[in-house]
Amino acid sequence: MTDHLxxxxxxxxxxxxxxxxxxLQAATKRSRRxxxxxxxxxxxxxxxxxxxxxxxxxxxxxxxxxxxxxxNGRLTxxxxxxxxxxxxxxxxxxxxxxxxxxxxxxxxxxxxxxWQLLVQDYGSSGRTQKxxxxxxxxxPRTEMTTELKCIEGWSVIVNxxxxxxxxxxxxxxxxxRSRQPILNPNQPPADAAPYVGLVTxxxxxxxxxxxxSALHPQTLLCYEMNGQPLTQEHGAPLRLVTPLKYGIxxxxxxxxxxxxxxxxKDYWAERGYDWYAGH
Ligand SMILES: Nc1nc2c(c(=O)[nH]1)N[C@H]1C(S)=C(S)[C@@H](COP(=O)(O)O)O[C@H]1N2
Ligand SMILES: [Mo]
Numbered sequence: 307m308t309d310h311l312x313x314x315x316x317x318x319x320x321x322x323x324x325x326x327x328x329x330l331q332a333a334t335k336r337s338r339r340x341x342x343x344x345x346x347x348x349x350x351x352x353x354x355x356x357x358x359x360x361x362x363x364x365x366x367x368x369x370x371x372x373x374x375x376x377x378n379g380r381l382t383x384x385x386x387x388x389x390x391x392x393x394x395x396x397x398x399x400x401x402x403x404x405x406x407x408x409x410x411x412x413x414x415x416x417x418x419x420x421w422q423l424l425v426q427d428y429g430s431s432g433r434t435q436k437x438x439x440x441x442x443x444x445x446p447r448t449e450m451t452t453e454l455k456c457i458e459g460w461s462v463i464v465n466x467x468x469x470x471x472x473x474x475x476x477x478x479x480x481x482x483r484s485r486q487p488i489l490n491p492n493q494p495p496a497d498a499a500p501y502v503g504l505v506t507x508x509x510x511x512x513x514x515x516x517x518x519s520a521l522h523p524q525t526l527l528c529y530e531m532n533g534q535p536l537t538q539e540h541g542a543p544l545r546l547v548t549p550l551k552y553g554i555x556x557x558x559x560x561x562x563x564x565x566x567x568x569x570x571k572d573y574w575a576e577r578g579y580d581w582y583a584g585h
Contacts, residue, residue, distance in 0.1 A: 389492070392524055392549035395451045400465040400532050403454050405539035409573065410506030411559045418543040421507070423527075425478075428499045428565035429485035435478070439529060439543050445469040445477055448526060452549035454556065455585055457574075466547045468528035471502075472521045481517070481565050491521035503570025504546055507561030514570035514581070515548070515555065524549050527560065552583045 423437040448470050455461040472491035479487040483497035494517060502520040505512040519525060528547040529536055536542040541558025548555055554574040564570070575581040 389522070390550065392452050395453070395463045397451050397465050399463045400451050401462050402532060403462040403464055403540075404460075405537075406456055406458075406553065407511075407558070408539070410508055410511030411538065411541065413508055416507065416538075416559070418538070421543050423544060423560060424562045425480050426562065426564040427480050427485070429479065429481075429483050432564075435480065442469050442474070442527060442544065443529065446473050448473070450524060450526070450549075452524065452547075454547075454549070454553055456553040457579065457583070465532045466526055466528045467530035467533075468526035468544075468547065470523060471525045471527055471546075472523065474527060475521070488521065491523070494521060499565030499567070501566040501568065501570055503564045503566055504557045504560050505562050505564075506557065506559050509561070511557060511573050512571050513546070513555050513557045514566075514572040514575070515551075516582070519548060519551065519582075519584075522548065522550065550584055552585055554579060555583050 421439065423439075423442065425435050425437065427433045427435060446469065447467060449465065449467040451463060451465045453461050454464050472488065475481050475488045476491070477487060479485045481488060481499050481502070482495050484495065486495055488494045488498060498517060500517050502515045502517060503512065504515070515525075525546070525548040528541075528545050529543060531537075531540055536545060541556075541560075544560045545558040546556050546560060569575075569581065572581060574583070
């Protein structure tokens with residue numbers, strides 16, 4: 307019994323010593339290794355900047371940054387598919403945003419009263435259909451109070467009203483090859499266009515959206531801001547509002563909408579910003 311106890315202790319203590327020695331050795335090796343890693347990291351960061359600066363520039367920024375942006379873009383893209391909603395606020399918290407960005411809306415002769423929305427039908431190769439504001443206002447009206455976030459760093463809560471893009475495409479069969487309406491925005495027909503392009507009447511400002519963002523329940527063809535018809539500087543008579551994306555995508559004064567198989571041209575993406583511009 308004693309013998310057994312002794313043996314079990316001695317058998318137990320030897321491996322413990324060995325284990326401690328091994329652990330110490332491993333720790334030394336590890337710290338040596340992490341020291342080497344640190345040294346390499348320092349060298350890499352010096353060389354890294356030089357390397358980065360020598361990379362090809364894509365869309366106005368070095369390619370590695372571009373790739374991170376595109377990766378982030380794909381992450382927010384996944385959010386859209388799972389139908390994340392932007393937070394909504396009480397109407398009483400709404401304020402008037404500054405008028406920001408006037409590309410494509412500075413034509414003083416523009417007449418909002420004779421304006422018509424032109425939509426190029428995806429199903430009949432570019433056939434254009436026209437809509438008056440009254441026709442759009444006859445569709446179900448959606449009101450929401452959401453945050454407008456500018457990529458420059460400011461944001462403001464605004465009350466918007468208009469027709470959901472998805473209600474528009476549910477009513478008018480414009481975005482599918484087979485010319486059927488998109489009745490379920492969560493599951494558009496297989497032949498629905500993958501992209502939507504919007505441009506101002508003078509075509510000076512333009513944005514592209516993935517169809518899943520266009521069909522998002524908070525994406526509006528908007529005609530009212532804080533209970534009033536849109537003013538010229540805020541995009542009269544019709545603008546886009548899509549609160550999961552930055553302001554750059556909220557095209558003011560929509561002139562033409564078209565559908566496409568590839569990414570439509572996008573004013574700020576051409577200048578180096580993330581194409582999805584989600585947040
Ligand atoms: N036609 C047009 N739409 C535009 C812009 C622009 O320059 N031209 N700027 C965008 C940007 S960067 C922002 S932040 C919002 C600002 O909307 P607001 O002027 O109603 O505040 O409009 C967007 N829509
Ligand atoms: Mo912006």
